[in-house]
Amino acid sequence: MPHLLSLIREDVATVMEHDPAAKSRLEVYLCYSGLHAVWFYRVNHWLWNHRLFLLGRWLSQAARLLTGIEIHPGAKVGRRLFIDHGMGVVIGETAIVGDDVTLYQGVTLGGTGKEHGKRHPTLEDNVVVGGGAKILGNITVGRNSRIGAGSVVLRNVPEHSTVVGVPGHIIFREGKRVVITDPKQINDPLSEALAAVATEVNRLRDRVQRLEGSEGKGDPLSATLQQIMEDVDYQI
Numbered sequence: 001m002p003h004l005l006s007l008i009r010e011d012v013a014t015v016m017e018h019d020p021a022a023k024s025r026l027e028v029y030l031c032y033s034g035l036h037a038v039w040f041y042r043v044n045h046w047l048w049n050h051r052l053f054l055l056g057r058w059l060s061q062a063a064r065l066l067t068g069i070e071i072h073p074g075a076k077v078g079r080r081l082f083i084d085h086g087m088g089v090v091i092g093e094t095a096i097v098g099d100d101v102t103l104y105q106g107v108t109l110g111g112t113g114k115e116h117g118k119r120h121p122t123l124e125d126n127v128v129v130g131g132g133a134k135i136l137g138n139i140t141v142g143r144n145s146r147i148g149a150g151s152v153v154l155r156n157v158p159e160h161s162t163v164v165g166v167p168g169h170i171i172f173r174e175g176k177r178v179v180i181t182d183p184k185q186i187n188d189p190l191s192e193a194l195a196a197v198a199t200e201v202n203r204l205r206d207r208v209q210r211l212e213g214s215e216g217k218g219d220p221l222s223a224t225l226q227q228i229m230e231d232v233d234y235q236i
C-alpha cells in the first residue's frame with residue numbers, strides 16, 4: 001500500500017473541492033465516515049489481494065460497524081470515491097467502481113440473487129448515484145451518468161444519461177429529454193395496468209358514443225372521458 005497516504009490526501013482534497021459543507025481539512029479527516037470506509041477498504045482490498053481473505057472480510061465488517069458502510073474487500077474501487085453521509089451503503093464483492101464516483105446514503109451495488117460469478121454492477125467514471133438507489137446485477141452504468149434518488153436500476157445505462165424510477169428508466173440522454181412513448185420501455189407492471197385502464201376507458205367511450213348516437217362533440221360526458229384518456233396517455 002505505498003500510495004495509501006497520497007490516496008488519502010487526494011480524497012480529502014476532492015471533498016474540500018466539491019462539498020460546500022466541508023469547512024476545513026481537519027473536519028474532513030475527522031467527520032467524513034464515507035472517506036473512513038474507503039480508507040478501510042483500501043487496506044482490506046490489499047489483504048484480499050494477498051489472499052488474507054478472512055482478515056480482509058473481518059476488517060470490512062469492523063469498518064461497517066464504525067461507519068455504517070459495507071464495502072466488500074473483493075470489490076474494485078477507483079480513485080476519489082466519495083460516499084456522502086454514507087450510512088447503509090453496500091458495495092458487493094464483484095462490483096467495479098470507476099474514478100470520481102459519488103454515492104449517497106443507502107445506495108446498494110448488489111446482486112439480483114440469480115447470477116453467479118460477476119454478479120454486481122460496474123459504475124464507470126464520474127457516475128453519481130442518489131440516496132437509496134439500488135443498482136442490481138451485472139450491469140454497467142456508463143460514465144457521467146446520474147441515478148436518481150430511490151431508483152432501482154436493473155438494466156445497463158448508457159453514458160451521459162439520467163435514470164429515475166422503479167424500475168429505472170432514462171429521462172435525459174446526452175443532455176436531451178427522453179420521452180417514453182411505449183410503456184414496455186419502462187417494463188413496469190404498473191404501466192401495463194395503466195395501459196389496460198386506457199384501453200378500457202377507450203372501449204367505454206365508444207360504447208357511450210354509440211348509445212347516445214352522437215360523435216360526442218360538445219357532450220360533457222365524452223369531454224370528461226377524453227380528458228381522462230389524455231391524462232392516462234400522459235402518465236404512461
Ligand SMILES: CC(C)(COP(=O)(O)OP(=O)(O)OC[C@H]1O[C@@H](n2cnc3c(N)ncnc32)[C@H](O)[C@@H]1OP(=O)(O)O)[C@@H](O)C(=O)NCCC(=O)NCCS
Pocket residue numbers: 085104129130131146147148149150151162163164165171
Ligand atoms: C435524478 C436527478 C439527478 C435529476 O436531477 P435533474 O437533472 O435536475 O432533473 P429534474 O429535477 O429536472 O427532474 C426531471 C424529471 O425527473 C423527475 N425526477 C427527478 N428525480 C427523481 C427521482 N429521484 N425519482 C423519480 N423522479 C425523479 C422529476 O420529477 C422531473 O419529472 P417531470 O419532468 O415529469 O416533472 C435528481 O433529481 C436526483 O435524484 N439526485 C440525487 C440527489 C440525492 O440523492 N441527494 C442526496 C443528498 S443527502
